[in-house]
Amino acid sequence: MKVNLDTLAIGKSTEVVEEYFLRFPDEADSDKLLVSGDVTLDNTAAGVLISGRVNVSTDTDCSNCLEPFELIYIADVEIFIDRVATQVDVSESDWVICQQRGVVDISESLRDVAMLSRPQRIVCDEECNGFCVQCGKNLNEQSCDCKTEETDSRWDALP
Ligand SMILES: [Zn+2]
Numbered sequence: 366m367k368v369n370l371d372t373l374a375i376g377k378s379t380e381v382v383e384e385y386f387l388r389f390p391d392e393a394d395s396d397k398l399l400v401s402g403d404v405t406l407d408n409t410a411a412g413v414l415i416s417g418r419v420n421v422s423t424d425t426d427c428s429n430c431l432e433p434f435e436l437i438y439i440a441d442v443e444i445f446i447d448r449v450a451t452q453v454d455v456s457e458s459d460w461v462i463c464q465q466r467g468v469v470d471i472s473e474s475l476r477d478v479a480m481l482s483r484p485q486r487i488v489c490d491e492e493c494n495g496f497c498v499q500c501g502k503n504l505n506e507q508s509c510d511c512k513t514e515e516t517d518s519r520w521d522a523l524p
Pocket residue numbers: 427428429430431432488489490493494495
């Protein structure tokens with residue numbers, strides 16, 4: 366997503382972020398991130414505040430059953446393009462871009478925000494049963510008999 370500081374009208378405006386692939390050509394193995402939603406651009410003399418909530422979708426694997434699935438979550442966006450400062454104290458804010466004129470590409474910041482909002486626990490479904498550690502069957506698709514035989518009684522006879 367690009368913001369042109371020279372042509373952007375002063376005041377608030379809405380920009381639709383739609384079907385946006387945040388994959389950079391030099392990162393072939395990076396996850397595909399599809400970001401969509403509306404962001405508000407508040408353009409003042411000091412800078413442009415880009416804020417809003419976006420939907421993020423990415424292909425990932427369930428940490429429980431290891432099956433690939435499409436993870437969907439919401440990310441809160443707040444990115445500021447500072448027209449005044451030339452350098453910003455990083456501790457002040459994570460999402461400040463310093464630029465006075467021209468076109469600003471906020472794709473990378475947007476991608477970072479989306480990545481950081483990723484949930485800690487990634488499961489395909491809250492009810493996911495995972496897989497059997499003994500026979501490797503996906504227990505969402507089929508059940509197995511391993512669970513009932515926690516210890517094999519035949520081994521008890523051995524010394
Ligand atoms: Zn799962």
